[in-house]
Amino acid sequence: MAAETIRLDVARYRPEEDAEPVLQSYEVPLRPDWAVLDGLAHIKDHLDGTLSFRWSCRMGICGSCGMDVDGEPRLTCGTFLAEYGAGPVRIEPLKGFPVIRDLVVDIDGFLAKLSSVRPWLVREGEEPPLTAEYAQTPAQLDAYKQYSMCINCMLCYSACPVYVLDPDFLGPAAIALAQRYNLDSRDMDDRFDVLNLEEAVWGCTFVGDCTRVCPKHVDPAEAIQRYKVTAALRSVLPWSGR
Amino acid sequence: MTVRRRLEPYLWLLFSGGGVVAALTLPVLVLLFGVLMPLGVVAWPSAAHLRALVDAPLVRGAVVVALTLCLFHAAHRIRFTSEELLGLRRWDALVAVLCYGAAVAGGVTAITLLF
Amino acid sequence: MTTARPPGHEEARPYVRPRDRWWFARRRSLAVFVLRELTSVLVAWTVAYLLLLLGAVADGTTERFAALAARPWMVALNVLALAATAFHAVTFLNLAPKATVVRLDGWRVPAWMIQGGNHTAWLAVSALLAYLVLRSS
Amino acid sequence: MIDVLIVGGGGAGLRAAIAVAETAPELTVAVVSKVYPMRSHTVSAEGGAAGVIGIDDSLDEHCYDTVSGGDWLCDQDAVEAFVREAPRELIQLEHWGCPWSREPDGRVAVRPFGGMKRLRTWYAADKTGFHLLHTLFQTTLRHPWIRRYDEWYVTSLVVDDGRVHGVVALDLRTGRVEAIPARAVVLATGGCGRVFPFTTNAAIKTGDGMALAYRAGAPLKDMEFVQYHPTGLPFTGILITEAARAEGGWLLNRDGYRYLQDYDLGTPTPTPKLRSMELGPRDRLSQAFVHEQDKGRTIDTPYGPVVHLDLRHLGAAKIDARIPFVRELCRSYQNLDPATDLIPVRPVVHYMMGGVHTDLDGATTIAGLYAAGETACVSINGANRLGSNSLPEILVFGRRAGLAAAAFARSHREGEPPAVRSQGDDERRRLERARDGSSVGSSGGERIADLRERMQHTLEGAAGIYRTGDALAKAVDTLADLCERAGEARVEDTSATFNTELITLLELRAMLDVARTIVACALGREESRGAHQRVDFPARDDDAYLAHSLVHRAPDGTPSVGLMPVTITCWPPGERVYGR
Numbered sequence A: 001m002a003a004e005t006i007r008l009d010v011a012r013y014r015p016e017e018d019a020e021p022v023l024q025s026y027e028v029p030l031r032p033d034w035a036v037l038d039g040l041a042h043i044k045d046h047l048d049g050t051l052s053f054r055w056s057c058r059m060g061i062c063g064s065c066g067m068d069v070d071g072e073p074r075l076t077c078g079t080f081l082a083e084y085g086a087g088p089v090r091i092e093p094l095k096g097f098p099v100i101r102d103l104v105v106d107i108d109g110f111l112a113k114l115s116s117v118r119p120w121l122v123r124e125g126e127e128p129p130l131t132a133e134y135a136q137t138p139a140q141l142d143a144y145k146q147y148s149m150c151i152n153c154m155l156c157y158s159a160c161p162v163y164v165l166d167p168d169f170l171g172p173a174a175i176a177l178a179q180r181y182n183l184d185s186r187d188m189d190d191r192f193d194v195l196n197l198e199e200a201v202w203g204c205t206f207v208g209d210c211t212r213v214c215p216k217h218v219d220p221a222e223a224i225q226r227y228k229v230t231a232a233l234r235s236v237l238p239w240s241g242r
Numbered sequence B: 001m002t003v004r005r006r007l008e009p010y011l012w013l014l015f016s017g018g019g020v021v022a023a024l025t026l027p028v029l030v031l032l033f034g035v036l037m038p039l040g041v042v043a044w045p046s047a048a049h050l051r052a053l054v055d056a057p058l059v060r061g062a063v064v065v066a067l068t069l070c071l072f073h074a075a076h077r078i079r080f081t082s083e084e085l086l087g088l089r090r091w092d093a094l095v096a097v098l099c100y101g102a103a104v105a106g107g108v109t110a111i112t113l114l115f
Numbered sequence C: 001m002t003t004a005r006p007p008g009h010e011e012a013r014p015y016v017r018p019r020d021r022w023w024f025a026r027r028r029s030l031a032v033f034v035l036r037e038l039t040s041v042l043v044a045w046t047v048a049y050l051l052l053l054l055g056a057v058a059d060g061t062t063e064r065f066a067a068l069a070a071r072p073w074m075v076a077l078n079v080l081a082l083a084a085t086a087f088h089a090v091t092f093l094n095l096a097p098k099a100t101v102v103r104l105d106g107w108r109v110p111a112w113m114i115q116g117g118n119h120t121a122w123l124a125v126s127a128l129l130a131y132l133v134l135r136s137s
Numbered sequence D: 001m002i003d004v005l006i007v008g009g010g011g012a013g014l015r016a017a018i019a020v021a022e023t024a025p026e027l028t029v030a031v032v033s034k035v036y037p038m039r040s041h042t043v044s045a046e047g048g049a050a051g052v053i054g055i056d057d058s059l060d061e062h063c064y065d066t067v068s069g070g071d072w073l074c075d076q077d078a079v080e081a082f083v084r085e086a087p088r089e090l091i092q093l094e095h096w097g098c099p100w101s102r103e104p105d106g107r108v109a110v111r112p113f114g115g116m117k118r119l120r121t122w123y124a125a126d127k128t129g130f131h132l133l134h135t136l137f138q139t140t141l142r143h144p145w146i147r148r149y150d151e152w153y154v155t156s157l158v159v160d161d162g163r164v165h166g167v168v169a170l171d172l173r174t175g176r177v178e179a180i181p182a183r184a185v186v187l188a189t190g191g192c193g194r195v196f197p198f199t200t201n202a203a204i205k206t207g208d209g210m211a212l213a214y215r216a217g218a219p220l221k222d223m224e225f226v227q228y229h230p231t232g233l234p235f236t237g238i239l240i241t242e243a244a245r246a247e248g249g250w251l252l253n254r255d256g257y258r259y260l261q262d263y264d265l266g267t268p269t270p271t272p273k274l275r276s277m278e279l280g281p282r283d284r285l286s287q288a289f290v291h292e293q294d295k296g297r298t299i300d301t302p303y304g305p306v307v308h309l310d311l312r313h314l315g316a317a318k319i320d321a322r323i324p325f326v327r328e329l330c331r332s333y334q335n336l337d338p339a340t341d342l343i344p345v346r347p348v349v350h351y352m353m354g355g356v357h358t359d360l361d362g363a364t365t366i367a368g369l370y371a372a373g374e375t376a377c378v379s380i381n382g383a384n385r386l387g388s389n390s391l392p393e394i395l396v397f398g399r400r401a402g403l404a405a406a407a408f409a410r411s412h413r414e415g416e417p418p419a420v421r422s423q424g425d426d427e428r429r430r431l432e433r434a435r436d437g438s439s440v441g442s443s444g445g446e447r448i449a450d451l452r453e454r455m456q457h458t459l460e461g462a463a464g465i466y467r468t469g470d471a472l473a474k475a476v477d478t479l480a481d482l483c484e485r486a487g488e489a490r491v492e493d494t495s496a497t498f499n500t501e502l503i504t505l506l507e508l509r510a511m512l513d514v515a516r517t518i519v520a521c522a523l524g525r526e527e528s529r530g531a532h533q534r535v536d537f538p539a540r541d542d543d544a545y546l547a548h549s550l551v552h553r554a555p556d557g558t559p560s561v562g563l564m565p566v567t568i569t570c571w572p573p574g575e576r577v578y579g580r
């Protein structure tokens, strides 16, 4: 085996036996190209088959492998062990979510939030035939493109103190998703009823950490502040539909 | 709840407006009146000059609006920060009344002083 | 689409972390955020201080006000207020481009330009105010 | 009782669900998926989706490219239906909000792709699959009556008297094993790249659906055809999309030489030429790599030999505009910048041409059971899939399977047979025993990961880019032995809550079943065609093997392979010509 190793302190929570998570330590090989996820897979395959965590694509696109690594929400497939020098590295489930088991958190609440913002193209009138696309220029595409990049990894929620204190807060990714459709030239809705709420955009105090931790540069903080302007203008100038 | 929902955009507008006014004006004013003049680095203007500055009703109005906006800005932030730091989310209605109430009181004080 | 979790599927209880009182001390960025928000207390103080000054001007008691203002603790407080309002100004003007995305002909005006514009305005307003206050004395 | 139950929340499964929800709102429809739908592997697809829209393009040309790309093993009636419906599906997706990249005038943009003679690949930068899947997922949210079983693992199909009656599934969250009765079932469980050690495929691509159908008695088809993609990053196997070559990337050997010109793929030109050089089909490019390796002209790395993909001449601006994800992946996972550095790449297992045998409507040989997507084999891909044909395939046939399943459910209204409950109960007992470790001494038994590694290396050795009869015959025995040992593998985890170790074991067993069919089919096909290259039979043999391999599970568990004719409509077998 490789001479160099690094210690991973991994949070374990087995609901049948533990009252709260406890850290368990494992030594794994330290290789320059190993991500934190490779370390966890090594544990599961060779040291302790009972460790549970989610992962799939290991290329930063499926959004399953978000965890709290040394206090920061990170995608573990894109975070290298070598970043942590001699270690140890503390790996915990994403903060702010109920823990189902070990590193697996409950994301059903998050999904309900996503669905609540009507994340689909809202059109009026009849569906056009499937012979031609709606026209959309590159500039119009650019207006929302960045907000369409969200992989639903929930790191931004974990980083947002408002969300962690108040789980009802609609939160960064869901609002960014709403803006993704609001700013799409093909969409005809402004989602005012679901966004102009205490628990929606007005709950955000612009901490900005959501944007700092987002691995896909979605910039949800910007999406929210922009909607605040939209909502405020719409309230003051009732005729300014969108 | 629905009342607060309808109020929220206005409160935010006041907060933002106040933030801009506070950013543009307050640093130079504290620098002059709070630091440089008391330390004697620059001399206090004469009482007459100061009175002349706020003599025009338009200027007085502007001063009242500016100060009130700044107070709203502070009230809004204090409301949320206290809730976040102390976990007072549940008491939001009360905190809000206290904070914005104080801002309104400050505005009224400004009016009585200037008019 | 809705999630199906049929009744009777009670799972073992998920663990919910208790509220973390010291959340703002866990990360530098959060500490900076809290500091930024707390500038508002000193913004409020600055307004109160200016109100006192206006009161003194109205009553003709500027002498007494000047004496109060020169007290060491008062100067210290105002130095703090200066730092806080300046910090407020920098952060507030820098964050403005987040809320206002300006597009010219499909081209998005970069954040630094908006920020630059904001800071120029700050400088201009400050110079104007200083000039008004100081011009004839 | 559910009318249409869809297993799989990837592109094929979600498209099927929407088709049912929109055309048959009176039916109940459910999607069961072992991961949340937006985590499905469709999310990783990068390059694009082919569909004829250009005025200088025609359906016939897309058909011809597909058929010749598939080395004439495609069923041509299926290809025609596919090519005809693909543009419609891509426009439908646009109407649902997919952010396709655009031309300055607002029309959808198309790019060239390997083996395609015209520009017909629609793309959303180089995250096409991501945008496609999220658009589909978000569109399903409009239909609250689509029921979702998120993170439920289907362990078996309930089949009674030649007809499917539902599935048995394990809820990861609670550990409960439930029978879910249904009138029709659509399998959309994706591919099985994980049977190989080095693959672009996500962890969840373990061939579950293929194994489910196969065990239930439905045959698999053309399992010997495994696609290698010529450009994967060493170590991780992360894919560098074909779009990188379509935009003008070059493949260089250790001498900086564009070696593809030595393998009858045309002559180098500075700008990309369709169906030529780097834009040849994947099988030929991957085979060329092996020859370079044999000649000692590849570069050695700790993760095996590589060649270089050169994008430097494209410049940072073009890379950022057209293939930004390539730059992001290289920077984050390989610590290099394609604008200034060469990218090390090697062929990597990417796609499964074979799958559950179905007709044009996704129907299998079991009544009420349908399959679509990578897990199915409608036979549009033949012996080698063309890049960017798979995303439209999952849409076209996802929809078709959904509609056919809905029609079946409508005409079969009888209630649930007792077999459903009893099979559910049996399965529950079986799985609980596996979990408690009472079926195996939990201290005895072998590690799941060790068995998996053995399987993967067996497959790579015997069923890689080049194959021999001897190696394949040996692999047949090795896999049979591994299968037996997997029956007694060790499960340490006794928890009911989110027991991923148990799932890993179930996946391993599925993969072993699939692996055995791959090896059996490869052994049976004594010719070389497309992605199946036999060193001992280097020529294509249309007389004996212009036919699909069809593999059934014999009662003793061994695979038994037969042949089935290929449907030819307009394009008789010819020579595959590239670069000319």
Ligand SMILES: Cc1cc2nc3c(=O)[nH]c(=O)nc-3n(C[C@H](O)[C@H](O)[C@H](O)COP(=O)(O)OP(=O)(O)OC[C@H]3O[C@@H](n4cnc5c(N)ncnc54)[C@H](O)[C@@H]3O)c2cc1C
Pocket (backbone or CB within 6 Å): D007, D008, D009, D010, D011, D012, D013, D032, D033, D034, D035, D036, D037, D040, D041, D042, D043, D044, D045, D046, D047, D048, D049, D050, D128, D129, D152, D153, D154, D155, D188, D189, D190, D191, D200, D201, D202, D204, D205, D208, D209, D239, D350, D351, D372, D373, D374, D375, D387, D388, D389, D390, D391, D392, D394
């Ligand atoms: C890196 C990469 C890039 C690609 N790029 C392109 C491209 O540019 N163009 C192109 O045309 N094609 C591309 N492909 C191929 C294409 O992405 C896939 O073939 C296609 O997405 C498969 O979709 P699917 O719906 O069949 O399966 P998947 O998206 O894999 O979905 C399978 C679903 O089945 C579920 N499932 C599996 N087993 C079970 C079980 N036992 N119980 C419950 N649920 C289960 C999973 O949870 C998942 O939801 C690419 C593939 C890869 C790997």
Ligand code: SF4
Pocket (backbone or CB within 6 Å): A149, A150, A151, A152, A153, A154, A155, A156, A157, A172, A173, A176, A210, A213, A214, A215, A216, A217, A218, A219, A220
């Ligand atoms: S906005 Fe960014 S951090 Fe938040 S879920 Fe989306 S990708 Fe993740």
Ligand code: F3S
Pocket (backbone or CB within 6 Å): A159, A160, A161, A162, A163, A171, A172, A203, A204, A205, A206, A207, A208, A209, A210, A211, A220, A221, A224
């Ligand atoms: S961190 Fe939270 S408070 Fe707002 S800016 Fe981001 S959502």
Ligand code: FES
Pocket (backbone or CB within 6 Å): A055, A056, A057, A058, A059, A060, A061, A062, A063, A064, A065, A066, A075, A076, A077, A078
């Ligand atoms: S494993 Fe998919 S994002 Fe990390």
